[in-house]
Amino acid sequence: MPSGSELVAFDHSAAGHEGISSNASGSLIIKPCTQAEIDFYESAKDHPLFQAHMPTFIGSLCQNEDQDAVKPLLEAAQPQVQFLQDHASSAGTTAVGKGSEDTGNAVIADSTVTPELVKRASWKPSGGKKISTGLAIVLENVAGGFKRPNVLDVKLGARLWDDDAPLAKRRRLDEVAERTTSGNLGFRVAGMKMWCPPALEDDERSTNTAAAADKKRTAGNGDVQNGGDESDEANVGWKNGYKSYNKLYGQSFSKDNVVDALTTYLGGVGSDDHQPGKTVFKRKRAALIAKRLIRELESIQYALENEESRMYSASVLMVYEGDEEAMEVGLQNEEEEDKRERERQKNGEVETADEDEDDEEDDEDEEIPQKVLEVRLIDFAHASWTPGQGPDENALMGVRSLLRLLKGLVE
Numbered sequence: 001m002p003s004g005s006e007l008v009a010f011d012h013s014a015a016g017h018e019g020i021s022s023n024a025s026g027s028l029i030i031k032p033c034t035q036a037e038i039d040f041y042e043s044a045k046d047h048p049l050f051q052a053h054m055p056t057f058i059g060s061l062c063q064n065e066d067q068d069a070v071k072p073l074l075e076a077a078q079p080q081v082q083f084l085q086d087h088a089s090s091a092g093t094t095a096v097g098k099g100s101e102d103t104g105n106a107v108i109a110d111s112t113v114t115p116e117l118v119k120r121a122s123w124k125p126s127g128g129k130k131i132s133t134g135l136a137i138v139l140e141n142v143a144g145g146f147k148r149p150n151v152l153d154v155k156l157g158a159r160l161w162d163d164d165a166p167l168a169k170r171r172r173l174d175e176v177a178e179r180t181t182s183g184n185l186g187f188r189v190a191g192m193k194m195w196c197p198p199a200l201e202d203d204e205r206s207t208n209t210a211a212a213a214d215k216k217r218t219a220g221n222g223d224v225q226n227g228g229d230e231s232d233e234a235n236v237g238w239k240n241g242y243k244s245y246n247k248l249y250g251q252s253f254s255k256d257n258v259v260d261a262l263t264t265y266l267g268g269v270g271s272d273d274h275q276p277g278k279t280v281f282k283r284k285r286a287a288l289i290a291k292r293l294i295r296e297l298e299s300i301q302y303a304l305e306n307e308e309s310r311m312y313s314a315s316v317l318m319v320y321e322g323d324e325e326a327m328e329v330g331l332q333n334e335e336e337e338d339k340r341e342r343e344r345q346k347n348g349e350v351e352t353a354d355e356d357e358d359d360e361e362d363d364e365d366e367e368i369p370q371k372v373l374e375v376r377l378i379d380f381a382h383a384s385w386t387p388g389q390g391p392d393e394n395a396l397m398g399v400r401s402l403l404r405l406l407k408g409l410v411e
């Protein structure tokens with residue numbers, strides 16, 4: 001078993017560059033990044049409304065000779081991550097505490113991780129991959145706490161380039177926007193990864209069901225489990241029971257059919273019992289997931305409308321539990337937490353971190369409680385705070401389009 005400070009390759013990216021690592025427990029990711037992204041995360045503490053929708057920022061790392069310095073960082077981050085998990089709101093809105101004061105960086109300040117330790121630990125990526133900036137960021141893993149995370153990365157904005165982008169880059173990104181839904185809806189699917197459980201017959205025939213199902217699908221005669229989308233198979237790949245949709249998949253949609261990408265993500269619409277004007281989902285929980293996504297996106301919309309920021313080529317990262325049984329466990333956890341919360345309120349109790357810790361077993365290997373759904377803004381390589389310039393209408397355009405399409409599915 002890997003020790004608490006060991007790094008493993010992160011296997012739940014939906015899009016973007018390679019080279020993301022995770023700690024052994026899967027609570028944190030380490031991502032190569034730019035100084036601008038670190039700066040944005042560090043200054044987000046002054047923007048709690050926005051920060052509540054970002055992954056919790058643990059710290060930044062830069063490469064130097066002292067390769068062992070990453071270990072204390074990861075080990076010291078553990079209590080903090082545990083605290084965040086223990087205080088995650090039950091509805092899956094944000095992993096950061098309940099009170100308005102209780103935002104990510106307040107937690108960091110209170111924890112055993114000193115800003116100095118977090119700030120500049122040394123880092124050497126596992127596998128010796130070349131990191132052009134030599135910088136990396138340590139973040140809460142949004143896909144942690146899921147057994148089979150279904151991940152969707154939606155890139156926001158019609159304009160995708162930052163003010164400092166050279167003309168050639170502006171032209172290239174404008175051209176991509178123009179031929180995709182980025183241009184007319186302000187968002188496009190950047191990538192998606194779905195757990196596609198082995199078919200029942202595979203279960204019966206084979207002990208190595210996931211591998212058998214993969215093989216079958218790779219051979220081209222596989223039945224698509226999650227809704228039978230008609231995407232170009234060249235834009236899709238299978239690995240370890242997950243189906244990955246690459247960036248060309250997302251680029252292939254028009255404003256009139258991109259809703260199909262959303263229904264594929266949600267588990268597909270049923271065709272047999274389809275009633276005119278009404279969406280019937282094949283996946284039992286699809287409507288619940290859609291409603292929660294709407295709630296989360298409305299909260300993101302509110303934050304963006306009340307902040308003055310700009311982000312180019314940033315994303316909304318959505319994750320929900322793809323394993324049906326684990327999903328039920330997650331929903332049950334929420335119900336029990338709600339019940340406890342009601343009891344506490346009835347008795348006029350104030351929950352403290354200490355009391356809550358006593359509830360849990362103090363075990364290093366303790367698993368993250370099963371989650372239902374998480375939504376976060378990510379990818380701030382080209383993001384900044386822009387006081388005086390008003391809300392980010394470029395990003396908001398995408399959020400509003402997404403909301404309109406999702407609402408159309410559940411109404």
Ligand code: ADP
Pocket residue numbers: 012013014015016017018020029031055139140141142143151153191315317378379380381
């Ligand atoms: P880039 O696109 O510049 O490579 P991103 O920040 O978009 O970098 O990250 C790439 C992918 O990694 C995303 O599509 C997402 O699936 C995954 N990812 C990024 N940050 C997190 C996080 N905090 N938790 C879980 N997954 C993440």
Ligand code: MN
Pocket residue numbers: 015016313315379
């Ligand atoms: Mn990205």
